[in-house]
Amino acid sequence: MTHDVLVAGETLIDFLPERPGPLEDVPGFERRPGGAPANVAVGLARLEHAPQFWTRVGDDPFGRYLESTLSEAGLPTRFVERDPDAKTTLAFVTHDETGDREFSFYRDGTADTRLEPGRVDDATLAEFEWVHAGGVTLASGASREATLDLLERASAAGCTTSFDPNFRPELWPDAETFARVGRDALAHVDVCKATVEELERLGFDAGSVSTGSGSVSKAERIARAVLENGGEEDGPHTVFVTRGGEGAVGLSSPRAPWPTVDPGSTTAETDLRLVDHPGFDVDVVDTTGAGDAFVAGVIAGLRDDRSLEATLAFANAVAATTTTGTGAMTALPTRGAVDSILEDGAESRPTDS
Numbered sequence: 001m002t003h004d005v006l007v008a009g010e011t012l013i014d015f016l017p018e019r020p021g022p023l024e025d026v027p028g029f030e031r032r033p034g035g036a037p038a039n040v041a042v043g044l045a046r047l048e049h050a051p052q053f054w055t056r057v058g059d060d061p062f063g064r065y066l067e068s069t070l071s072e073a074g075l076p077t078r079f080v081e082r083d084p085d086a087k088t089t090l091a092f093v094t095h096d097e098t099g100d101r102e103f104s105f106y107r108d109g110t111a112d113t114r115l116e117p118g119r120v121d122d123a124t125l126a127e128f129e130w131v132h133a134g135g136v137t138l139a140s141g142a143s144r145e146a147t148l149d150l151l152e153r154a155s156a157a158g159c160t161t162s163f164d165p166n167f168r169p170e171l172w173p174d175a176e177t178f179a180r181v182g183r184d185a186l187a188h189v190d191v192c193k194a195t196v197e198e199l200e201r202l203g204f205d206a207g208s209v210s211t212g213s214g215s216v217s218k219a220e221r222i223a224r225a226v227l228e229n230g231g232e233e234d235g236p237h238t239v240f241v242t243r244g245g246e247g248a249v250g251l252s253s254p255r256a257p258w259p260t261v262d263p264g265s266t267t268a269e270t271d272l273r274l275v276d277h278p279g280f281d282v283d284v285v286d287t288t289g290a291g292d293a294f295v296a297g298v299i300a301g302l303r304d305d306r307s308l309e310a311t312l313a314f315a316n317a318v319a320a321t322t323t324t325g326t327g328a329m330t331a332l333p334t335r336g337a338v339d340s341i342l343e344d345g346a347e348s349r350p351t352d353s
Helices: 036-046 061-072 142-156 175-186 196-201 218-230 290-303 308-322 335-344
Strands: 005-008 012-017 029-034 052-058 080-083 090-095 101-106 130-134 160-164 191-195 238-242 248-252 273-277
Touching: 005 036, 005 142, 012 061, 029 036, 029 061, 036 052, 036 061, 036 130, 036 290, 052 061, 061 080, 130 142, 130 290, 142 160, 142 175, 160 290, 175 196, 191 196, 191 290, 196 218, 218 238, 218 248, 218 273, 238 290, 238 308, 248 308, 273 308, 290 308, 308 335
Parallel strands: 005 052, 005 130, 012 090, 052 080, 130 160, 160 191, 191 238
Antiparallel strands: 012 029, 090 101, 238 248, 248 273
16 A cells, blocks of 8 residues: 555544543543544544554553554554653543533643654655644644644645644643744645634634625635735645534635536636535534544545545545544544445535634
8 A cells, every 4th residue: 555645743642531521520531542643644544545644652551552553543653653751642531511622631741742853854755745734743842843844844845735733722832822833834734724713823814804795704714814825835725614513614726736626516616716515414422533534534535636625525524423423533434434424415504604
């Protein structure tokens, strides 16, 4: 198998609660593998696009468990590093009654903060066509420089680059640092997936965009703000803005290499190309990892030469299916499960956002 996608970032242990409620009231937790880029990498493997995965874990029982889990999921361990001097990151997850979650991280000086620039050299980057990174490794430690360095060199090497800011406020010293570092990353990114809130925290203003007459959602306006900021050469040419249970929008500029709609569609192509999908109506158990599943769906869809429109539906189906199980990595669906929800066509009703 050719592994032409590289995913980079943290692998950690999620401790999932026995029941909903605040952390101090939860009597027990269950260990599950996690970490946003790890979830993306395993999600791609489940969707038959197994990537290489660059990560760093502690040389401890949790790290060995994670390395074994990644291998069992079909990922090569070529770039899975063991750190003899640092522990593996832990995250305690709490849920409210709707399945939404919060995280408490134990990540001070842990292995994933110690990724080192240059460990994936230029000759190795030439093996890949797509490189994806997340925002958690930008929060602190040597991993910030390592992540920025990887995105910059991957972009210069002609790889398609993608990025999920994955904002976790408890990991950042202040909002200004997140905005500055996140914008540094976006300068070397082709495809960005984010929420409205994350893009606002990165300094984009939906109100600054002129969209003419008619009702335009906030998600579309802020996606336009990102593309307008990128200009002709720098920054993303494609933006996906997720809306939880209400689906997502995708917006691409003429620089994007993929078509907007499938052949035979009556939808017109325009200079700035918008697609919108309302999501799927499913019984939600746990939303942990849904955004990561969406990213895996985006990469797999575009790597399969799907249109932007078809990719958005596919990514929403991957994310929706993930929410019907518990955990992040453990709930990621197979291609067959995703095809089933697409065939059923149980879309949610469109809403304004």
